[in-house]
Amino acid sequence: AQSVTQLGSHVSVSEGALVLLRCNYSSSVPPYLFWYVQYPNQGLQLLLKYTSAATLVKGINGFEAEFKKSETSFHLTKPSAHMRDAAEYFCAVSEATGRRALTFGSGTRLQVQP
Amino acid sequence: ETGVTQSPTHLIKTRGQQVTLRCSSQSGHNTVSWYQQALGQGPQFIFQYYREEENGRGNFPPRFSGLQFPNYSSELNVNALELDDSALYLCASSLGTEQETQYFGPGTRLLVL
Numbered sequence: 001a002q003s004v005t006q007l008g009s010h011v012s013v014s015e016g017a018l019v020l021l022r023c024n025y026s027s028s029v030p031p032y033l034f035w036y037v038q039y040p041n042q043g044l045q046l047l048l049k050y051t052s053a054a055t056l057v058k059g060i061n062g063f064e065a066e067f068k069k070s071e072t073s074f075h076l077t078k079p080s081a082h083m084r085d086a087a088e089y090f091c092a093v094s095e096a097t098g099r100r101a102l103t104f105g106s107g108t109r110l111q112v113q114p
Numbered sequence: 115e116t117g118v119t120q121s122p123t124h125l126i127k128t129r130g131q132q133v134t135l136r137c138s139s140q141s142g143h144n145t146v147s148w149y150q151q152a153l154g155q156g157p158q159f160i161f162q163y164y165r166e167e168e169n170g171r172g173n174f175p176p177r178f179s180g181l182q183f184p185n186y187s188s189e190l191n192v193n194a195l196e197l198d199d200s201a202l203y204l205c206a207s208s209l210g211t212e213q214e215t216q217y218f219g220p221g222t223r224l225l226v227l
Binding site for chain 1: 118120147149154155156157158159162170172204206208215216217218219220221
């Protein structure tokens, strides 16, 4: 069974500061990993994905994430936060074969202070 | 290219009633997955449809059922609504079950009173 743990339900940073959102996963098979962002009253938008190619993945809006198999982690980072980054962020895992159903973490709400 | 659309956007029902939610997949996508997102939680997988057949189901009771039509649009039906069914219901489409990326619609917010 797969699972995702997102450490910190709320993260607050100052505008221009580094953003680090943590995600650890468990999976019995090589996983595919995703980060999605959800703005208030909206659906989920894909930020980036890892599908067993390069371990450092670049996504939209300046975000990137690094897959570390030894640590079973897939942390999301952005060098400089912007006010528009304030949203809920979800890490998700799916199996590399089969129905590819996503298992999500509980989410991290990012607050950006001016 | 049209993205994933869902209707209605909001819905209020009373306990015991039945509800139908609708989803139109992104152009060219033949696989639709449904997720339930309770307040303050991550989405949970309900089931997936591929070419009009159910292709896997999460830990949800049989009163959650679905359909996929020849144009790959989909419906989620929930019978005998319970208060805990209040949630945002998200539909996601992808191109075949082997394509890893799912694209989400804006969701339908259901409130059960």
